[in-house]
Amino acid sequence: MRAPSPARIAVLFPIWAAALAIAGYLWPSLFKPGAFLIVPFLVVIMFGMGLTLRPADFSRAIRRWPIVILGLTLQFGLMPATAWVVAHVLGLSAQLTLGLILVGSVAGGTASNVISFLAGGDVALSITLTSIATLASVVATPLLTWFYAGTHIPVPVGSMLISIAEIVVAPVAGGMLVNRAIGDRWVDRDGWCALGSAAAIGLVIAIVVALNATAIATLGALVLLAVILHNGVGLSAGFGLTWLATRDSVAARTIAIEVGMQNSGLAVALAQQYFSPAAALPGAVFSVWHNLSGAGLAAICKRLDSRRAYDRPLNAAD
Helix, strand or coil, X not given: CCCCCHHHHHHHHHHHHHHHXXXXXXXXXXXXXXXXXXXXXXXXXXXXXXXXXXXXXXXXXXXXXXXXXXXXXXXHHHHHHHHHHHHHHHCCCHHHHHHHHHHHHCCEXXXXXXXXXXCCCCHHHHHHHHHHHHHXXXXXXXXXXXXXXXXXXXXXXXXXXXXXXXXXXXXXXXXHHHHHHXXXXXXXXXXXXXXXXXXXXXXXXXXXXXXXXXXXXXXXHHHHHHHHHHHHHHHHHHHHHHHHHHCCHHHHHHHHHXXXXXXXXXXXXXHHHHCCHHHHHHHHHHHHHHHHHHHHHHHHHHHHHHHHHHHHHHHHHC
């Protein structure tokens, strides 16, 4: 059976993601029982991405330390500051402001690695940034929340480190070991891994929407606007500033996705545990929106890649 094209999967992914998001909202009872599948789906996705990676990919990512520093600076400098500005410009309540600042102060989520893969980004760089930002967030998240919101929160250090090890590091390492063992005997694995990732993350979106359907129905347009602006600034600034610094479109899309897609699940958990249901609303909405916007960006990037690949022989002939 012929492998599906990663570019075609990326182009169709926003339609798939949006359809499942709508289904999760309209029929939440159908998807809520699947809440326990979110982590297993992410583990399978990360294993699949490991199948497409080699140790040299991570060595290259680490050698590009200026880009890593740029990504971390945008992650913990731009995003919480943007959250504070957006919240005050839109006049959000104190609890909603706190929730948006929490979203801006956490690290990038594992979904960013999946979207980077579908967008044709540098997956090893994305995973490296997610891992380093998660470690940095142990200190950065409570300090930034205190600085911008004037409140202290304890961050679950142990559970965060265990989570990143279980969901990201271990399955990616396992996939890389299998990749090394099979060598070139499965040459079209990238296409199948892209298809599996798109299917799994689409189902995760449906489950997340279903779990937050009530909150989404009552949140109002203002919170949605705040989330769209916050995410949009992260994506556009991440891409634009990285492009200006490197002239590398692959690095630019990787940093854009890593900065724009936050670990909103952690923000929701912290808000619910230490503050109020209202403070959890921005994180709940962000968890849905950033997957949809990320899917759209992935489709645009792959379409542009396909167009450049099509045009290149014509240019060469000239």
